[in-house]
Amino acid sequence: MQAGLFLSTEMVAEEQRSEFWREISRPIFDLLPINEEKEDLKGCVHAYTLGELIISSVQFNQQNYLRDRRAIVHSGLDHYLLQVMTGGSLVADCDGLSVVARPGDIWLFDLARPYRCNAEAGSRITLAVPREPIDRANGGRSAHGMVLPGADPLTGMLRRYLVDLHETMDRIGPDDLAAMETATIELVSSITGRRPWSEGRQSSSVDRIRARMFEFIDAHIGDPQLGPELLMRHFQMSRAHLYRFFAELGGVNAVIRNRRLDAALRTLKRPSPSRRTITDLALELGFANSGHFTRAFTRRFSVSPSGVRPGVWLPDGDGGARRLQTHLASQIRTWNDRTALPTNAVDAEALIDVPDPAVMQAEHI
Incomplete structure (x- = not known):
């Protein structure tokens, strides 16, 4: 059994609330000013770990969020964040894709x-879930900005499951956690992979073949010969056919380059007693030279390879999502040193002046 971790801006003095909420939120996004009156940020979060997942309920007043490439590099998180819209709407720009999500929807x-x-x-039930199962279910396509409409029956099923999961986390025994983690990942992956609301959906056979190509690319990521010719030979298909598989992803060469760069970022973020030189890393990942690698890396992440510092947020075997829970625990310790947080923190949830998620769900769904 686990009680989870609870933090609320009502736990600190009024003049500290905005700073408190910004620090809690920082690994995922930066909070921008709301309006000229500089209204205090308010919020509360109640989070649980479920293996490599973290599920939480969040309540907040109006807020603006930003996650840019510099934040991405410094946090090192490589998960999808799925949000059940239990209250309040949002408008977002997801790397050029305009998104609107309303109560009842689920978005990633x-x-x-x-x-x-x-x-x-408003309020959300959020789930941090590893990238690979979601991308695999979507045939290698990104789910960034995907909205599952609330009226869709499978969206409703997933919504109810996640709300109920959060409500019952404190009653799930340790022997059941692994089974619940597996079931949750499989359910989320299968429903997001269905994508009937996505325009231009290709056949499942195309998705399966492209997923096999991604596995092949990852297995040969350091081979300097990795490219269209090698893929054509291995999968026995024509150049035109191969290019059609990757057209919506920017092309074969772009996919290979970006996966190499993402692998480089993970390596650079991983704490190591003996870090490779930039040249060594570039050659190990199949780049022709360090100059080509550095220019491509800087374009993708807005920071040079030498500017990346090992960080604590890298999602590795320890569980990247679990480290978000560690961050919340560290915030409790930090702020307890500055101002005594209440020992009955969970009881403070009712103090925040935003609607209760269950009430909002009943009103809007």
Whole structure:
């Protein structure tokens, strides 16, 4: 059994609330000014870990969020964040894709890609889920900015499951956590992979073949010969056929380059007693030279490879989502040193002046 972690801006003095909420939110996004009156930020979060997942309920007043490439590099998080819209609407720009989500909808954004969001006062049930199962279910296509409409029956099923999961986390025994983690990942992946609301959906056979190509690319990521010719030979298809598989993803070469760059970022973020030189890393990942690698890396992440510092947020075998929980725990310790937080923190949830998620869900769904 686990009680989870609870933090609320009502736990600190009024003049500290905006700073408190910004620090809690910082690994995922930066909070921008709401309006000229500089209204205090308010919010509360109650989070649980479920293996490599983290599920939480969040309530807040009107807030603006930004996650740019510099934040992506410094946080190192490589998960999708799925949000059940239990109250309040939002408008977002997900790396050029305009998104609107309303109460009852579920939407996803990729923590490895930029986004900017304006959110009304409201509430969410959020789930941090590893990237690979979602991308695999979508045939390698990004789910960044995907909105599952509330009226869709499968959206409703997933919404109810996640709301109920959060409500019952404190009653799930340790022997059941692994099974619940697996079931949750499979359910989320299968429903997001269905995508009947996505224009231009290709056949499932195309998705399966493209997923196999991604596995092949990752297995040969350091081979300097990795490219269209190698893929054509291995999968026995024509150049035109191969290019059609990757057209919507920017092309074969762009996909290979970006996966190499993403692998480089993960390596650079991983704490290591003996870090490779930039040249060594470039050659290991199949780049012709360090200059080509550095220019491509800087274009993708807005920071040079030498500017990346090892960080604590890298999602590795320890569980990237679990480290968000560690961040919340560290915030409790930090702020307890500055101002005594209440020992009965969970009881403070009712103090925040935003609607209760269950009430909002009943009103809007």
